[in-house]
Structures are given as structure tokens and as C-alpha cells.
Amino acid sequence: MTVESTAARKPRRSSKRVSAKKPPAEQTELVQLLTPEGERVEHSEYSIDLSHDELRGLYRDMVMTRCFDAEATTLQRQGELGLWASLLGQEAAQIGSARALRDDDYVFPTYREHGVAWCRGVDPTNLLGMFRGVNNGGWDPNSNNFHLYTIVIGSQTLHATGYAMGVAKDGADSAVIAYFGDGASSQGDVNEAFTFSAVYNAPVVFFCQNNQWAISEPTERQTRVPLYQRAQGFGFPGVRVDGNDVLACLAVTKAAVERARRGEGPTLVEAFTYRMAAHTTNDDPSKYRNEDEYESWKSKDPIERFRTYLSNEGIADQDYLDAVEAEAEQLGKRVRDAVRTMPDPDTMAIFENVYADGHALVDEERAQFAAYQASFAEEGN
Amino acid sequence: MTVESTAARKPRRSSKRVSAKKPPAEQTELVQLLTPEGERVEHSEYSIDLSHDELRGLYRDMVMTRCFDAEATTLQRQGELGLWASLLGQEAAQIGSARALRDDDYVFPTYREHGVAWCRGVDPTNLLGMFRGVNNGGWDPNSNNFHLYTIVIGSQTLHATGYAMGVAKDGADSAVIAYFGDGASSQGDVNEAFTFSAVYNAPVVFFCQNNQWAISEPTERQTRVPLYQRAQGFGFPGVRVDGNDVLACLAVTKAAVERARRGEGPTLVEAFTYRMAAHTTNDDPSKYRNEDEYESWKSKDPIERFRTYLSNEGIADQDYLDAVEAEAEQLGKRVRDAVRTMPDPDTMAIFENVYADGHALVDEERAQFAAYQASFAEEGN
Amino acid sequence: MSSIEKMTLSKALNVSLRTALENDPKVVIMGEDVGKLGGVFRVTDGLQKDFGEDRVIDTPLAESGIVGTAIGMALRGYRPVVEIQFDGFVFPAYDQIVTQLAKMHARALGTVKMPVVIRIPYGGGIGAVEHHSESPESLFAHVAGLKIVSPSNASDAYWMLQQAIECDDPVIFFEPKRRYWDKGEVDTSAIPGPLHQARVVRGGTDLTLAAYGPMVKTCLEAAAAAAEEGKSVEVLDLRSVSPLDFDGIQKSVERTRRLVVVHEAPVFFGSGAEIAARITERCFYHLEAPVLRVGGFHAPYPPARLEEEYLPGLDRVLDAVDRALAY
Amino acid sequence: MSSIEKMTLSKALNVSLRTALENDPKVVIMGEDVGKLGGVFRVTDGLQKDFGEDRVIDTPLAESGIVGTAIGMALRGYRPVVEIQFDGFVFPAYDQIVTQLAKMHARALGTVKMPVVIRIPYGGGIGAVEHHSESPESLFAHVAGLKIVSPSNASDAYWMLQQAIECDDPVIFFEPKRRYWDKGEVDTSAIPGPLHQARVVRGGTDLTLAAYGPMVKTCLEAAAAAAEEGKSVEVLDLRSVSPLDFDGIQKSVERTRRLVVVHEAPVFFGSGAEIAARITERCFYHLEAPVLRVGGFHAPYPPARLEEEYLPGLDRVLDAVDRALAY
Ligand SMILES: Cc1ncc(C[n+]2csc(CCOP(=O)(O)OP(=O)(O)O)c2C)c(N)n1
Ligand SMILES: Cc1ncc(C[n+]2csc(CCOP(=O)(O)OP(=O)(O)O)c2C)c(N)n1
Ligand SMILES: [Mg+2]
Ligand SMILES: [Mg+2]
Numbered sequence A, B: 001m002t003v004e005s006t007a008a009r010k011p012r013r014s015s016k017r018v019s020a021k022k023p024p025a026e027q028t029e030l031v032q033l034l035t036p037e038g039e040r041v042e043h044s045e046y047s048i049d050l051s052h053d054e055l056r057g058l059y060r061d062m063v064m065t066r067c068f069d070a071e072a073t074t075l076q077r078q079g080e081l082g083l084w085a086s087l088l089g090q091e092a093a094q095i096g097s098a099r100a101l102r103d104d105d106y107v108f109p110t111y112r113e114h115g116v117a118w119c120r121g122v123d124p125t126n127l128l129g130m131f132r133g134v135n136n137g138g139w140d141p142n143s144n145n146f147h148l149y150t151i152v153i154g155s156q157t158l159h160a161t162g163y164a165m166g167v168a169k170d171g172a173d174s175a176v177i178a179y180f181g182d183g184a185s186s187q188g189d190v191n192e193a194f195t196f197s198a199v200y201n202a203p204v205v206f207f208c209q210n211n212q213w214a215i216s217e218p219t220e221r222q223t224r225v226p227l228y229q230r231a232q233g234f235g236f237p238g239v240r241v242d243g244n245d246v247l248a249c250l251a252v253t254k255a256a257v258e259r260a261r262r263g264e265g266p267t268l269v270e271a272f273t274y275r276m277a278a279h280t281t282n283d284d285p286s287k288y289r290n291e292d293e294y295e296s297w298k299s300k301d302p303i304e305r306f307r308t309y310l311s312n313e314g315i316a317d318q319d320y321l322d323a324v325e326a327e328a329e330q331l332g333k334r335v336r337d338a339v340r341t342m343p344d345p346d347t348m349a350i351f352e353n354v355y356a357d358g359h360a361l362v363d364e365e366r367a368q369f370a371a372y373q374a375s376f377a378e379e380g381n
Numbered sequence C, D: 001m002s003s004i005e006k007m008t009l010s011k012a013l014n015v016s017l018r019t020a021l022e023n024d025p026k027v028v029i030m031g032e033d034v035g036k037l038g039g040v041f042r043v044t045d046g047l048q049k050d051f052g053e054d055r056v057i058d059t060p061l062a063e064s065g066i067v068g069t070a071i072g073m074a075l076r077g078y079r080p081v082v083e084i085q086f087d088g089f090v091f092p093a094y095d096q097i098v099t100q101l102a103k104m105h106a107r108a109l110g111t112v113k114m115p116v117v118i119r120i121p122y123g124g125g126i127g128a129v130e131h132h133s134e135s136p137e138s139l140f141a142h143v144a145g146l147k148i149v150s151p152s153n154a155s156d157a158y159w160m161l162q163q164a165i166e167c168d169d170p171v172i173f174f175e176p177k178r179r180y181w182d183k184g185e186v187d188t189s190a191i192p193g194p195l196h197q198a199r200v201v202r203g204g205t206d207l208t209l210a211a212y213g214p215m216v217k218t219c220l221e222a223a224a225a226a227a228e229e230g231k232s233v234e235v236l237d238l239r240s241v242s243p244l245d246f247d248g249i250q251k252s253v254e255r256t257r258r259l260v261v262v263h264e265a266p267v268f269f270g271s272g273a274e275i276a277a278r279i280t281e282r283c284f285y286h287l288e289a290p291v292l293r294v295g296g297f298h299a300p301y302p303p304a305r306l307e308e309e310y311l312p313g314l315d316r317v318l319d320a321v322d323r324a325l326a327y
Helices: A006-020 A022-029 A052-077 A091-098 A114-120 A124-132 A155-170 A188-199 A227-234 A246-261 A291-298 A302-312 A318-340 A347-351 A360-380 B006-020 B022-029 B052-077 B091-098 B114-120 B124-132 B155-170 B188-199 B227-234 B246-261 B291-298 B302-312 B318-340 B347-351 B360-380 C009-023 C047-051 C063-075 C091-101 C154-166 C215-228 C246-256 C271-282 C304-310 C314-325 D009-023 D047-051 D063-075 D091-101 D154-166 D215-228 D246-256 D271-282 D304-310 D314-325
Strands: A106-108 A176-181 A204-210 A238-242 A267-272 B106-108 B176-181 B204-210 B238-242 B267-272 C004-008 C027-031 C056-058 C079-083 C117-122 C147-149 C171-176 C183-187 C199-202 C207-211 C233-237 C240-242 C259-266 C292-296 D004-008 D027-031 D056-058 D079-083 D117-122 D147-149 D171-176 D183-187 D199-202 D207-211 D233-237 D240-242 D259-266 D292-296
Touching: A052 A091, A052 A114, A052 A124, A052 A246, A052 A302, A052 A318, A091 A114, A091 A204, A091 A246, A091 A267, A091 A302, A106 A155, A114 A124, A124 A318, A155 A176, A155 A188, A155 A204, A155 C063, A155 C091, A176 A246, A188 A204, A188 A227, A188 B188, A188 C063, A188 C091, A204 A227, A204 A246, A227 A238, A227 A267, A227 B227, A238 A246, A246 A267, A246 A302, A347 A360, A347 D304, A360 C246, A360 D314, B052 B091, B052 B114, B052 B124, B052 B246, B052 B302, B052 B318, B091 B114, B091 B204, B091 B246, B091 B267, B091 B302, B106 B155, B114 B124, B124 B318, B155 B176, B155 B188, B155 B204, B155 D063, B155 D091, B176 B246, B188 B204, B188 B227, B188 D063, B188 D091, B204 B227, B204 B246, B227 B238, B227 B267, B238 B246, B246 B267, B246 B302, B347 B360, B347 C304, B360 C314, B360 D246, C004 C009, C004 C154, C009 C027, C009 C047, C009 C154, C009 C171, C009 C183, C027 C063, C047 C056, C063 C079, C063 C091, C091 D091, C117 C154, C147 C154, C154 C171, C154 C183, C199 C215, C207 C215, C207 C246, C207 C314, C215 C233, C215 C259, C215 C314, C233 C246, C246 C259, C246 C271, C259 C271, C259 C314, C271 C292, C271 D271, C292 C314, D004 D009, D004 D154, D009 D027, D009 D047, D009 D154, D009 D171, D009 D183, D027 D063, D047 D056, D063 D079, D063 D091, D117 D154, D147 D154, D154 D171, D154 D183, D199 D215, D207 D215, D207 D246, D207 D314, D215 D233, D215 D259, D215 D314, D233 D246, D246 D259, D246 D271, D259 D271, D259 D314, D271 D292, D292 D314
Parallel strands: A106 A176, A176 A204, A204 A267, A238 A267, B106 B176, B176 B204, B204 B267, B238 B267, C027 C056, C027 C079, C079 C117, C117 C171, C147 C171, C207 C233, C207 C259, C259 C292, D027 D056, D027 D079, D079 D117, D117 D171, D147 D171, D207 D233, D207 D259, D259 D292
Antiparallel strands: C004 C183, C147 C240, C199 C233, D004 D183, D147 D240, D199 D233
């Protein structure tokens, strides 16, 4: 028996897909407050009114984040980090959404939310610990209400939902935000998070950065309709926002967060953006995507467009831009120095924090290993 | 710190739910071809044109199934079965959907699809093996293209999707149908099946019997919008059909199956029905639901309404109805006898079929156990 | 003031949950059918009625979701006690348990705690259909970050659950479902011993039988039968699978010089393997026979009509005792 | 006609997959990034280009879905070879593997077969972040219905994968990722030995080191180092974890009278436990020392900068050898 191809079905299938997909999505469904050319436009549902200070702040956040990210990539090339997952191109999605939050809100990131971490006040060098291989998560989640980076795709969405259920139980009006990617949308856990959050009306915002790639797989391998539409099937609203438009990301996230505060339950925000860099420093995108796509997205760069807007509107002058640049360089230097002097963990850290209340076997193995190590020291004497 | 209730959020939450739910759903969204009073109505999208023989056949299927089911319940009470999961009330959903299939289509059931099994030609006594505890699945799935009963909620939906991917690969125009319950809709696996089937455009029909209960939990614990709407978020159509209307179930399933054959991919059918019996013979529904609900659904009984229709239209006379009744009693008797004489499995069956290609440890344990057992025989001598 | 009462093991669990809900407002119960129904084994019977839907939460039918949201609630300061309906249905939650729940405390360098209890009715002997009779404890014991316990009687059921809920680590609490209806005395004002310590439930000098959960009773019966034949068999109720009380086992084996480990779970890669390996290392010069294991076969749990022969019963335990004594 | 070629272990896997795709139209490859990218380790490099998207299938990012649909395809007559991207990401698929894949053949009373191979790059030593360095084989070995193998060299990689794909049972194929770049000779026209048989890769008389996958190389190095000190250490490449070749181990241990088992996975409830328990039972009167185990600690796999000390290396193996010989 030979294996026939599915060709017979394919033409219909792909024609189906084309008709169901992008053209309407990108144009009519996408919330945008700033065009790629840096022109401010209004949206019927989402508006925003920020002071010049606040606007400049968003710019600064994005520049600082990008600079930090570039520094980390360099540090990886120099062997100071084992790996780096760059957020290049996703600054607007991250800064916009994160700046919609209050301090008492809680964030559940993936492994790529360096911009969000920045807004939460997490020291950037802290983010590098796990990429350098000195720990598996280098900060106390509760000091900035910013949970640890989560690598197992999608699992944090359930933690966010549970946390939000707890918030509701406490009668607090905080909101919770869960970040995840387009690839993650396929995981059972993410869909269970949709179910639980809807059923319990949990105050959580699902913020999906659709950067159009899950390593080498384009979003069509995960869904045949725009991802924001997924929410409707679970009974809560979904909205697609221009992920390279920091103002729109802020406005849309703010609206979602406020819904959550008002007790109206979850919202899915799909930030339509693009992963400008490789998946991680281990990855070689030339294997699976072409230069054209990259170029077309370069012209939609989130920082460029925002700078154009700020300059055109006279909100930021060259001095300000230069000052931010200088500050970013300072940050880069600080991070560089900090990483290079970051101490390796003590070997015995292997046995630390395995349990909060202790475990006899860990104690036994710790003691044995210490004795084993001491035997070398003795030999060395 | 005290735990406040979520009361502050609750009013809004529940008002939200009410407005989003049943009233419109049941009336405007529900596909119906036969009213609870047995009156034939037309539907703009779904029609059906069956011969009198075919119509009588559907009636016979439902009556035979119900009778078999009742017999199994009795056998459980008598201790002949360890457990029984009754389909009482769901006959129309099962017979209607199953009669929409061709022999070369493939069925993936839960543990309650006795009516579907009947339509596929599986000998009813075969279904009882696992409930009697003589096996974990008593038939060859390929002899009737009816897969084994699956107990781990939702997992068969992925098997169905994979099978359908294989069908497409073979270039065949068969369809696959996956049965599952309202509770199952919450499982990650079911949602992953939606994703895979959509992405690969697999020829599969997801047939959800929303019998409104997952053991003691009402459907509101699984979703706050009607379940058929879930499909849309994954990019394929969902439709809600009156699950107590055998004609509508047949028409809607047939349309979905034909879509699959034409290479248009998956469809979700939600058959809105009611679990008239306990979850299983172990369950006591009086703990969690009230008599009223039961009574109101009794008046929508799928067999009653179909009989009324057949009688009113002169499609079946009393002789026919009596003949079916008699045949059903025969079936009951046959099943009763078969179960009572069903042999217990041989002890050594424990070691059979663990592997297809053998495994040294199984061989070793089999031999040891045989020797151990033989030692008693010797002692006995 | 005495507070000793005779009750079934499942009732003891129910009372223990009630006490926990009363004592700590952060304790919440989550699971399928734990509310109005009170769980399929009635272990949470009446709790939702008395503590409300906010404390006793019926969840959607999704085990990964249950454990995943429990983790989130623990991060928020709650102490969720999660019910998995049957042993065979814990696997959809396996990823959340193994990659998240078990590792969160370490990942956070100790800054967050994971006081989550996962209750799982486990084991066979109740004539159930597939997936309702398994003993998956080994699949969790290998994973660092989890604690695993299993009571064998009503008193332990009450107290060990109290201790599990008070523990700041995730505890998988395996309930011996075929012993749910066994009655025993529970003293709710006693001071319990350490959660992870084995207990000698019958003294003996010729051989040690080590078991936990449902097999403790079987071992006691076997020891009684052996006594009639003049063999003095000690029975250890291990109570905890992670950590295992190797000190306690060693102490017993140094006296009896023979050890048989009994569990329902398959022998291959089961608890008996770990116990045999470590005790052999610790007691190499004491052991007069290899540590023998009695347990399930390397086969799926069989249909109900075969379980009596599949499950380690009196005869198979005694057979192992005889074999060990024959060395 | 000779067909011997020197290639890396990962290349041998690639060639093996290519051969399987050529020989059997029912073989399909499924996984995340297995298509254009050729997998994150390039094991499927070039295969989609040559065999098309219908044979080499990029899947949605959902491991349960991958294994679940592979089961369905196997039911339809296909022979899916599934790739899980890293060890730590197999757990979302655990339920499908344990409750469905492993049990389907038995559930169907033998009427259906489950020829599904699950390839998992596993183990540490590559300086990766969390979840990318684990060795979860024990968590599968306890489950009946699965077969578990792990090659240690290029030739075995090629042949064992051929055999796994030909096998009508589900096989979990653990690939020692830190050995992917090690070169070895592969004779693609040889006649391979049985898939589940251990192999003596270095003869010796004083002690047996048993290992599989990545640790075989370490054990060979340890044996060489021991030889310099005048100790004759035999090294067994177990190759298969389920079934374990107890006959092969026993034969070796009856000669050497001492056994040390080495694996990266945590010792507690690891393969070493099962081997120690059973070999002690089989060779009770032969063993001059308890079976010792060298492996991971009961702790999450540590961050990369600690893995050198965490992983069993030459020194820790030699330490165990010395301890065993000291008895
Ligand atoms: C459960 C699981 N499976 C596989 C992986 C390997 N992996 C890491 S990132 C990634 C792609 C994620 O794509 P997406 O969700 O779109 O996020 P992005 O990386 O684009 O930000 C994969 C497959 C993982 N980390 N976890
Ligand atoms: C993974 C899993 N979790 C829990 C159960 C226990 N269980 C058996 S049936 C059932 C309810 C199923 O409800 P639904 O999907 O609506 O199907 P119905 O029984 O109503 O036909 C539950 C929770 C199970 N079988 N599998
Ligand atoms: Mg992405
Ligand atoms: Mg139901």
C-alpha cells in the first residue's frame, strides 16, 4: 500500500486558510494608536491620554530594554552567558502592557519578558542568572510581584489563573497578567487556564505576544484563525493589538486590567508583533525564514516609530534622546560588569532549597557529598 | 488576615453569566427537526429525508439500546456487573449521530456510547466485559471501526484526530468521529485535539454530548458559554443540536461528516441532552440535583417524542411498536444469559498482551507466578 | 478530656479536613465533585455546606488545571488541598506536579513555598474498572521536591493529613482506598509523631515485613499467620515513601536480619527496589538473605476479576517470608 | 561491499531515520521543529526536504497532542517516530504515554499494536538551562507496556533506532545528548544483536560497572583509570532499561563479584535501585560487596555552573569502585 499525499484535500484546505486569515485580521481587527510611520491615530474603543513625561518614560523603557537585551546577546557571544532569549522587536508589547499595571498587580512571565521585568523594577542583572547558569531563577517573585521565568511552555498561565482566583478570594482589586507566546496557545495548559479563569471569573489578563514564530514554526502551525479569537469560545473577550505600537498595547492592556479589577473576569490580548532576533542565541533562523519578512518588520520597528512620533510632536528633543541613549549605555556597562563578576554558586547549593521543611535523604546525600569532597581536600594536603 | 468571600465580584459575575447563557442558546441556536411534542419542523440549514424504513430503524435502534441499557443496570444491581454507566436519555444523540456514519468511518467513544456501539454492530455483550471486570476492553476496534471505550477523560479525542490525520494521508474520504462529554471539554487534551485537527484540517467530527452533568458538576463548572461556541475560537464551525431529537442529530452529524469527507476539516457538534440516570450505578444524584430538573427533561424524552411522530404520521403502527418491544426483550434476555455465563479470564491473562513483541521481565514473572501457583496445586495433592 | 473516637479511615480524613478548614482560613479544598457530592468517596462530605463554595471548590474536569491553579493559589498565600479523583487520573497533572510544583521552591531559591497537598485515593481491591486501582507512588518518589506519604489506619489518616497540610512542601497524600471503610480509634488531642517516621506495628525477631498504606493490614495478617507456624515476624508501617525512613528500617533489619518489602505497585522500579538497594548497602553484613520484594507484576493493573490474584495477598507474602527464611 | 562509515551519533540517528523513511512508507516523523529546522539538534536535518511535509510533520507546540495523535496514526496503520524536544518537556505527554500508549495493546486484548517510537534527547553536560538536562527514564521504566532503550555510541544509535521503529511496541528512545557529537563507526549492513541485550564493552575481572547512554563513556574512562592502578574493571553497556538484561548483568557479576551501577538520573528510585535489588537477589552468594550506585542527587537538576559536580564523573565512579573493592 502506498502512501498517497493529502494533495486531494490540500487545495481546498489552503484556500480555506487564506480566506479565513490575515487580510481582514491585520487591517480591520488590529487596534492601533500609532501607525508604523509614527502617526497618532484614534480608535473608537481604545484611547489614551498620557503626559509628556509618561510618553518619554515609555520611550526610555523601550530603549533601556533594547540596550540591555543587546548587551545580553553580546555577553552570550563572549561566553559570559550560556544562552540568551532576545526580545528584540517586542519592546512595545512588553513595555506597553507592563506600564498598564499597578504595583499590586502580579505578573507571570515566560523566559522572554525582559522588558516587563524592567518595568516591574527587577534588577536586569538578576535576569541573567539563569542564562549564565548560576541559578534557575534569580529573584524573589514577591519583591516585585514578578514571578520567575517559566520555561515549560504555557504552565505559568495556570499559575496566573490560580493566583487571580486567590486575589478574588481576598476581595482585592489587583489584577494578574500572564504572558505567553503564539506557540504556547496550543498547549493544553493554556486552554485549561482559559477554562478555569472563565468559570471562576478570575481577574487575569492573558497577554499573548504573537511574534509569529515558535522557534522554526510559523503561527499557522498553531492555529488557522487569529489567536485573539480563541477567547470568545471560552466566553471572554479577545482583542488583537498592534504589538509594535506601545500606546495601543498600553491602552488595550489597561482596559483589560480594568475589566479584571471590576470583577468582569479574564481578557485575552493578542499583541501582533515579530521576533526580530533568533529564537535564542542557539538558533539559526536562516534555516526557516527569509530575509524579506525580517525587512518588512524592520520597517515597523516599535522604537523607531515611537521616536518619530515623539520628535514630530515635539515631546522629546534630541537632548532627551541622547540622554536616554547615554543612560542605556550606562546600564549596559553596569550589566556587563555585574555579569562578569557574578560569582558561581557554591557546590553545596545543589542541596539547598530542595525542600522548605527538610528531607532526610537530602540531608544524607549532602553529608555524604561533603565528606566525599573533603576527601579530596585531604588528599590535596 | 481573614478570607473575604468573593462576594464583591459575584453579583456581576453571575449576572454576566445569566445574560450570556441559556435563554438565547436553547431557543435560537438549537437545531431541531422534531419538537418535544413530536411535531416535525424544518430548519433553514439542516434537512433530512428518510424512508419510512429508515425512520422505523432509528426508532428500533433507540428502543433496543434503551432496553439493553436497562438490562445492564439490572445486571449491575444483581451483582453480575461491577459497574454500569447508563446512557438513559442520550439515545437520540447516539443513534442519530451514529447512523450518519458509513462503515469505513471510525468511531472513538467514551465509556457511555452503548447506542453508538449498537449502530456499529458491536455485539452488546462485548460491551459488558469491562463492566463485569473480565477485561479492559472486549473487542477488536478494527472489526467495526469502533475503538475501545476510553475512561481517561478526553484522551480519545487526540486519538481520533491522529486517526483522521492518517485517513487524510491515505487519501481516503472516510470520516472520524470522537465522542466526549461536557465535562471533558475542560481537559487540555480535548483542546489540543481542536488545535491539531484545525491545523491539519483533519476529517474529524467532535461530537459532544452535553448531558449537563459531569458526575455532580453542572456544565457551568466547565464553561460559561455554550460549548459549541468553543469551536469558532479554533477556526472551525460548531453547532448545537437538540440532543433528544434523533432526526436533528442525524442531520447535523451527517452534514459535519460530509464536510470532513470533502476535506473541509473538523466540526464540533454539541448535542444538548440530559443524563436521565445516575452518572454510574455507583452514583447518587439526589446528593446534587433535584427532581424538578429530571421531570422537565422526562417530558423531552427522545424515544417518546419520536414514537409520537411515527404514530401521528402513520409511519409505525402499534404492531410495529409491539414487535420492536418484543425484539428488545429478546435482546435483554440474550444479554442476561450471555453475561451470566461469561467466563472469568484465566489468571495467566495478567501476563498476556502486555507487549506485542515480548519482554524478558514479563516472561520471567509469568514463569515465576506459574511455578508459585503450581506449588499450591502440589500442596493440594 | 479524652477525644478518642472510633471512626472509619475516610471519616478520619473528613474530620481532619474539617479541622484544617477551621484552624486555618488559608486552607482551601479543590477538586472534581468535592462540593455538593462530597467526593466520590465522600471524604469531603458536608464540607462545602459548612465552609462555602469559596473554601471547598468544585473545579472544571482538568487535573493539570487543578494542580496548576493550586500552585497559583499557593503563591498567593493559600494552602490548597487538592483531590485527584482516582490514582489513574493524576497523570494529566503530572507535568504541573513534576516540573512546577516540585521545583518551585528551589527555582525561587527558597523565596516561595509550596504548601500544596494532593490527595489521591490509590490501590486496588475494590473491584473497579481500569485506571481506578493503580499505585503510582514510585512515579513521584523519584522526583525531588515532593514528599509522599500514605496512612494505613484511621488515626494516621487524621494526623498525617494534618501534618501534610501544615507542611510547607508539596505532599502527595496517597489514601488506601480499600481501607476507607476500616475503623480505628482516632485521638484528635494526641501529639503525633514525625510524619516521615516508620512505626513498628508488630514486633518480631526473625524477619521484617515493611509496607505502607493498604498492605500494612495484609502484612499484619501474614505476621499473625506466620506466628502460628512459630515464626516471629516484625511488621513495619513505613508511612512515608519520600523520604523513606531508612534509619527505622535499618534498625529493625539489624535485629531480624531479613527483610521483605510489600507493596501493591509493580515491583519493577518500585519502592521495594530502593529499599532493597539501600538497606543492602547499609546492612550488608547483617543480612542473611537478600531483601525480597512482593508487589505487582510488570503488567497493567488487570480487570477486577483478576485482581485478587494480582494483588499481593496473604499467601504471596508468606511465600516470600518462607523464601527469605530459607536462606 | 563494505558500508562502514565514521559519523557522529546524531548523524547516525539522522541516517537511521532516513533509512526508515525509505524502507517503510508507513513511517512518519512528528515533533516540534523537526521540519525545516531539522530539530534543535539537527537529528531530522534534511528529512522534510526529501520526504515532504506529509512524512516529516511539524506539529503544534503541545506534547500531549503529539503523542495522542501519534497513537491515532498508529491505530490507522502508521509507525510514528515522535520527537520530544528535550527531556524536561515530555511530561505534558506523560498521561498519553502512561495511560494510553502503554496500555492500548493490552486493553485491546492484543488486537491492535502500538508501534510508536518516542525519541527524547536526555541528560546533562551541555550547559543548558532548566528542564534541558534531565534523565527521566525511571519514570517510564516502572510502567508496563513501554520499552526503554538508550544507545551510547553511533553504531547503536543507528541500529537501535532501526530496531525500535521495527518493534510493534512503544519504545522510548533516550538519546544521550551530550554524546551527539561523538564520532563512531557505523556499519549499516551489519546484522545487529538483540535490542535489549547488554554488551560487555570492556572485559574485566575485579568489578563490573554497568551503565547506559551517556555514562558508558564515563565508565570506560573510569575503567581505564582503574586499570592504571591495577584494577581490572569490566564495563557493561546495558543499552536497554526496560527490559533490563538481568541475565547479562548476572553473568558478569558472577565472575567479578562486585557491581557498581552508574546513571545520571537521581539515585533514589533510579535504575540502579532495580538493578541492585534484583542482582542482589540473583547473586546473593556471589556478591562480595553490596551493589553500589552512582547517580544524581535527590535534588532538581542544578544550574549549569554546578552540573559538573552534580553529574557522576570519573572521580565519583572511581570512588564507588574503590568503596566496592574495599569490602
Ligand atoms: C512544554 C515545552 N515544550 C517545548 C519547549 C521548547 N521550546 C522552548 S521555546 C519554544 C517555542 C515557543 O514559542 P512561543 O510560545 O511562540 O514563544 P516565543 O519563543 O516565540 O516567545 C519551544 C518549542 C518548551 N520550553 N516547553
Ligand atoms: C482524566 C480523568 N479525570 C477524572 C475522571 C473521573 N470521571 C469519570 S467520568 C467523569 C465525568 C465526565 O463528565 P462528562 O465528560 O460530562 O461525561 P458524562 O459522564 O457526563 O458522559 C469523571 C470526572 C476520569 N475518568 N478521567
Ligand atoms: Mg512565538
Ligand atoms: Mg456530562
